[in-house]
Amino acid sequence: MEILITDIDVKDIRFPTSLLADGSDAMHTDPDYSCTYVTIKTNKGIEGYGLTFTLGRGTEIVVQACKSMSYLVKGENANNIFTHFGIFWRKLTSESQLRWIGPEKGVIHLATAAIINALWDLWARIEKKPVWKLLTDLTPEQLISTIDFRYITDVITKEEAIKLLKDNQKGKEEREMILRKNGYPAYTTQVGWLGYSDSKVKELCAKYLALGFTSFKAKVGQNLTDDIRRCQLIRDVIGYENKLMVDANQIWDINEAIEWMKQLIKFKPTWIEEPTSPDDVLGHVKIANELRPHGIGVATGEMCANRVMFKQLLQAKAIDYCQIDSARIGGINEILSVYLMAKKLNVPVCPHAGGVGLCEMVQHLQMWDFICLNTSTENRVIEYVDQQHEHFEYPVYIQNACYMPPTRPGYSTKFTEDTIKNYSYPNGEKWKNMYKKDSSNLIQII
């Protein structure tokens, strides 16, 4: 069956989360969780849905970027794309004029992610499998053919990558059964948004503890006294038998990160996440070297620009936990290369999630990792935040603090029709009503 891509529709979808301080951290004090939402249309009626996560203002820029890139996809034969996916991926990211405004970073790479995610969703729908199962069923050679190895061959070659996958084929069926039964362990960030009151934090810790969670993350970095009080408060509820991670969202300079974190040693954080600029590989090395002796690891990745930056973080031993993001680097093709480098250099991947659709997507990737590459969940956990799931046709399903494997075809990225009607920006129903109700608030929201 020849499937031709006939059109790409791009939408600006925003949720007014800043009204409740959901998602607030040291650098992003008032996010409106949003996304650029791409629908790939075909001549056979079947469609693919993909997105990239944004924080409100600026979504319109990513929408423009998706529209500007769409000429590279329209008119293409979908089967050709999937058969030579690595080559197609390079065509998108190396367009001779567009690459100047990246390259492979920022807006243009977020747009690449949205489009590539929609293509994987389309592929999985054609194959009538969830993405994790599609990935799992590809041969090592097929899987590797989706990856562009440009700029990473000094750390991993195509041949090495194929070998890594072949070496871990044994026991695939058994691991798939384990996964279907137990799911994949999650941790929660819901307890510690910076804008939440102490009582709300306490209440949420108790709630998630009761739900079976054993790992909790709190935001830090705006005020040391507050951080100490909040860490104490969380430890009081969750005890020391559970894990606590902390996240500074890039607020610190290098030496500041080291000094600040030394004040939090007694709370035994498993990791400090995003202590400084996501671009500072050497800075992370310095921080990691200072904190490792105290049992604190360094984690980053949600704003890591691309595989070249991940390569260096892994090469330089700058991180103890590799936090891939499903919507910032250029989609599954590039993320797979990060998983492979992390495996080779022996760093566990603990995906970033929580933003619109991120939980929905990363679960697929981490499940593939368990079945086909790392074969274990030890020292690995997927972030979970209980926000915006209700907008998806088939949202994540958490049971005993574990992500249960999706059963429907696709990448779990299709919004309900109501969501599109209500939260399209600026003309969705909810936004229009908000304008009416409170025009003073509007300035803050948009």
Next chain:
Amino acid sequence: MEILITDIDVKDIRFPTSLLADGSDAMHTDPDYSCTYVTIKTNKGIEGYGLTFTLGRGTEIVVQACKSMSYLVKGENANNIFTHFGIFWRKLTSESQLRWIGPEKGVIHLATAAIINALWDLWARIEKKPVWKLLTDLTPEQLISTIDFRYITDVITKEEAIKLLKDNQKGKEEREMILRKNGYPAYTTQVGWLGYSDSKVKELCAKYLALGFTSFKAKVGQNLTDDIRRCQLIRDVIGYENKLMVDANQIWDINEAIEWMKQLIKFKPTWIEEPTSPDDVLGHVKIANELRPHGIGVATGEMCANRVMFKQLLQAKAIDYCQIDSARIGGINEILSVYLMAKKLNVPVCPHAGGVGLCEMVQHLQMWDFICLNTSTENRVIEYVDQQHEHFEYPVYIQNACYMPPTRPGYSTKFTEDTIKNYSYPNGEKWKNMYKKDSSNLIQII
């Protein structure tokens, strides 16, 4: 005098340079030299003009980004901005929702550059000085107050930066006189665009040699046989008493770069520019370590995302020449921080130029560097390409292969009215005529 910013106008300006292969290199085979052009309007009639360079497609995305950011500038008091410019710069680059789609990289940072460049142009026009003179006349404390030191304090602090400037105050007047008399040395890239024929390359080498140029740059990286032939051809004309630099525009992987350049050793290139991904600090270290024993330096910077990436390139001794760009990182404020780090870590700055307006801008910065910071032009040279200068009201002026200091107020970034009328995209006169003449060509151009 209170000057209020009343509006920001943003234009998409494109020149059809792909028709003549001007500007073509290994990665950018058909650029249409373009820019996003910002005009800052005030209540006093005085205006500021700034731009960021682009390659054609994608300019519309940067235009959207400038428009999205303009709310941060409109209504501001210009004097307040310039008095607390470092703080204002952070306000632009750390906007709590917009920063997600960078941060400080790609489209959003190109837009920052365009706006910040326009603000410096405005400031210099208010002071009735060219930007290089405005910079030179600021006290060390004033100059440093324009810089945001976030993420770089592990390499240079505000206090160290002030001291560096104070230590080099002596002889300022004398150096200004030397500059006014002799100008600042330039090198030419006009001789070696990848799309040019051998005879055109030869002819251009002879032409620029006759004009007094002593440093020449050629593009390499698409085909080794071609590179060897072209390097030989250039050396045949310019001899070995002049300098030859080569530029791969990111085409290679790490080991490939090393092997390829080893085939070009006999042509004694001063530097290999952009051998690989601009993001790969550790990769550049490896390449530099392999090539330095052969007398070949490593240069990069035109696509370096921000001061954090420059910091690491300098810290890790990844580069022998630091190529700041006036339109990619966030304007003069951030570029000054790179000059200061390069000075401290003893790496010469040789600015990237050649794109629309880049020569016009970087001359100001390098002249300030000579007068106030490095006090010497030794081992330093500014790129020069003879393209698109005629579109500026006061273009660069080259004499004896040197940039002569601009005398008019501003940053030399104001287009003529004809240029705006003719090359606005897609509705300028020249573009409309091109549509008419050759609709088949249009697909290639736009």
